[in-house]
Amino acid sequence: MGGTFHFSHEIINAAADRWEKTKPERDKRARAKAEGRHDEIDSKDRIVKHANRLRQQLRAPLENIAALEKAAVPAPVRELAARKPVARADINSLFVERVIGPTKDFLSAEFFELGSYAMRSVARIRTEFGGSLGFGTGFMVSPSLLLTNEHVLENAGWAAASVAEFDYQRDRLGRQKLVQSFHLDPERFFVNDKALDFALVAVKPAPGVGTAKLADFGFCPLVGVEGKILVTDPVNIVQHPQGRMKEVVIRENELSALPLGDLDGFAHYLGDTEPGSSGSPVFNDRWEVVALHHSSVPERDAAGNYLTRDGKIWKDTMPIEDIAWIGNEGIRISRIINHLKQREGLSAGAAALLKELLEKSDTTEIGPRQEEGVVLDGGPEKTCALDLSGTATVTVPVTIRVEVGGARAVRAELGQAALLAERVRPAPDYDGRPGFDSDFLGAAVPMPDLVDRRHGEPAMLADGSVELKYHHFSVLMNADRRLAYVSAVNYDAAAPFVEERGADDWFLDPRIDVGLQADNRFYKNNPLDRGHLARRYDAGWGMTAEEAKIANDDTFHWTNCAPQHQVFNQSKLSQPGDLRLWGELENHITDQAKQDMQRLSIFNGPVFGKDDRTHRGLLIPSAYWKMVAYRSRGDELRAVGFVLHQADLISNLAAERFDVGRFDLRQVRISRIEELTGLDFKGLRNVDPMAATGVREVFEGAVVTERKLKSAADIRF
Template sequence: MFKNARKEDQQRKASERYYSRQKAAEAEGPRKRFRREIIRPLKEAQPIEKRLIFLKPDDGLALERIMGKSDLVGISYLELGLLAARPVCRIQVVNPLGRPEGYGTGFLVGPNLLLTNNHVLYTAELARKSFAEFEFEQDINGRRKVSKSFDLRPDEIFVTDPEMDFTLVSVAPVSTEGTELTDYGLLRLVEATGKVQIGEYVSIIQHPEGGLKQCCLRENEVVDIFDSWLHYVTDTQPGASGSPIFNDQWLVVGLHHSGVPMRDAQGNILKIDGHLYREGIDDPSTIAWVANEGVRISRIFQALESRSENEPMVAEALRRLRSHGTGPVGPAIITAPEPIPSIATELGELPVEHYRLADGYDPDFLGSLHHLPLPRLADNLRSKVAKLKDGSEILTYLHFSIVMNVDRRLAFYTAVNIDGKKLENIKRGRDKWYFDPRLDLKYQAGPKLYEGNPLDRGHLVRRLDPCWGPNAKEAGEDTFHFTNCAPQHGRLNQRDWLEVEDYILKTADNADAKISVFTGPVFREDDMIYRNEYLLPADFWKVVAFVNKNGKLSATAYLRTQKNYLESMEFFDDEFKTWQAPIALVESLTGISFDLPADADPMARAAAGKGLRSQMSNIRRIHSAADIML
């Protein structure tokens, strides 16, 4: 379905490869008929022993098929073909203006990872509006199945290569209809060469012309193998771009990308009737094709490896491809892939005795003259507090405390004391996240919320904030409780609150280098529903209190948002902003009161006499910590 400049360029290059090999073959002897005979052997010999490592030991006819002496396959071949078809999808390409641009084919190759052609999805902007459609096919009774549509997530992974004509893009873990992507399995890619030889037959599962899923079996001879490309005689049509090319073991040996048009001596494209093809006048379906071409899987791995050191997205794509093994031994089709394996995350459980050391938030931390109790929830929120197994309401950890929301399974707020003079820089190890055994699991949003998406476990109490005193290391470990995290887009989470805490600890206005910090999400009734189970907060707040050089209590409040990301499941780089806001605004948004003196907030002092509404509308964009009004 694509007739763009990229597609035409790929066809031109494919023709050049084909005809250069033809000329070399002619120079060696009489001209050979392309469709039935091998043009020439591989320049690098492929010992049959290398091919045998990909075969099952109990397949007695495999060697004969490779040598062209038998077409017999075990009946399980057909069953495996059905499984191999599950991860193959139709790609509906939609341009950034929202207009359909065409169709292609793609297939799942790793956890939430799709492979197709560059000329199908050549920019992240194009992928952002496009989607993958699975089960666009007929059932055994000839009836249309109900297809499932999955959004693409190029902000998570988008890796493309125009020369090799491939694109890897992340896919949403759940369809718009609520189907899990893992239901479709994936095709395991093998890095090693030798998966197919000249003279063998390949099969292609495709969506020709953007239509129902189809498969071309047999009469699909591999007629030539180049360093990076395969040439084969297989029935494909426009729309098949991005299809997997399978050998007899249903291993993917290549990524189909282009037909090879027949040309005359002058290089002009010919039609089926032998006349010149006139672009823009003649029907493209009348072009005479001599072969098809696909890029070899082993070369895709090489291209990724060469870029992985300097491109984090490429490194992550490679990690996902290799997460289920890429060696010759193993299943060709993985029917139930594991969730995306995390490099630095494991689940664990701390003994109940661990929490006996937990002192929690100290309301007199800033001095007895500046008693600052835990925030107070509005009356209508009191019933939503999750009670601990002992009937209490406050989870205490080393130097911080948390109150949980029973409906959201996230914290209403966290409260931490930070002693800047005693802070220790505890090195971060291999993260291990914990459920809190003191609270029923049904009140804690666990790993399921964060699997297979760009949402991070965003610390509410920063890892280093409670790392002071004799148990500094254990205090840092306490921050890795699911009670202390909230779903935040990875790029939001990786951008701190412009290091607000560090700045206030070090400023000359802070008399004792001590602060008390309250943090939490803004809960709204219209927050986005995710996976039919979770409501994702769009905004987060922070309030920092300290004693200034005049001996008075001072407090500042901050807001930041991920609203635009949640609404469109896209990433807008400029939307992750930090704002200094009046504490009264945070109280209004959250229903949480901090019981601070009226003159503690510099934003309120600056707007004194302007009325409450004017004060609450007075927010300040923070570009750097130096912009903070203290």
């Protein structure tokens, strides 16, 4: 299970096979609807069940039939509620059109209120297992149990490594709500089934992160009886596609088939979903769950190849967003309930939880449920923007302060047996992040402007801006490449505190779409490092220990990460004085700052090339650039630029051995970096010592160079 969502060729191909088998049925139902033969859009037996379920629901809140005359409901609705139970002989086209048809909208006033309650129960499932990170969707189906797909929670181990993140969405003002995170509890209850592709798991009632109670989110009962929906009726889907914030597809989609025979456990529908929507509830217009979404259906050619939206054959090196998705498949809730009723061998505690779920499934009431005494209004709205990964664990912490030369305090956390790294966690208030300081050097060194967009459009925030501000640094993202155009950081060598702790935990930035950020799936099981662009050492300083900590943690956003070969990125693999590696250059620059310059403004980014190779759907940059602005000993503003290639290293990512002599580091003119990146650094080219001396530089062998760097002495400051 790798990546940000769950993608199974086996499941998708099986769904596509079933979709093709149901084509005759789907075409038949569509023709009946178009021609007004309403009694033929579904089987008469299912129409009878549906009509009688509607009748019961209409009658339930009324003390007597006479009350219908005073109720502000259409005449056909009163007719259905007041009549005797519907029989098979009553079913004809006129009856279906007149009596059942209009009832689709009889809850118009309640539709959005019920929907808002139902949506509260839907959570993003976040799983960190075996070094990988995966996302899916799930929803509460009883006060204690959550339902998702088996391929999202394949076993109890996956479940134990997962959390349910509720309220991962924006409020009515466009602000991100405070994520409420609850750990899953498979020891208390865990049941799954591969054939029906469902997993049912207990949720710990105490929040892992957040202030809400689990009961605050209510639940959607799994109604086991048939008749909740007819073919061609609208469906509504609440989901976290590709791990993004909660999204909703309502009404402009329909149930296209309820297959018969050996396929009768599945439902086909046309609503929009994406990978990552696995485990989403599929609702009817009364917000009853009719299916558990488990797979999108791709368009295929005669040979079974997936097709892209422009009709070409899709390859696994392409983004899956390029696939032409033509339909969706879910597991019918009635089939899941039938399976659960036959489940045996559970512990007494698990059996009690299952009994509670089954008892709440036998209902004719409409919509989601809540525990007694709990109001599903969400309480006071709290806003933040963070991507939660769990809590920090430190054993017997001891804080030690060490003064080094009177200049800098270093903090350490000690455990019982060893020095423990504290897990990073970005501060929740994104509005309070100041970002890159353009006056940091006492002279104007602003963020660059993107003036040439040939490499991709910038990723935009909700307010239309493009600068992602963090503590001590800012990032401008390339939406097409899912990597940063530039990460710009202010480094203060004289700051009294520096944070040098932190586990390798990375976070998505909720201010831009998750699909625009390259995350862990591109780094797993290959020699690509999760390379910081703005280094945590450069950003992780402060006037207080707290400031240093939050700045350090901010550098672990995926927006500040880029795929750099491990040999290319790790200075520990180099020899003393060897500047062939990025890490050694960075160390040299910061050492110089401590001795002379004190403050630096550092810009980092990839070189986006037309011939960059694709790895797991991501174009891997073959080179990176760095630019450093500083005040000279004469107190004049200066800036130097560098480019380092990793093309040879990434030519075969499966290789185990690499020769660090096959790439080199060069000092280049800032004007050349501007040409390569499309960025305008607003005058820094004019304070570049390389430009002042007229020294020619090289990129990809274009001209002969005089500035190939072999040691620190070769750098022209």
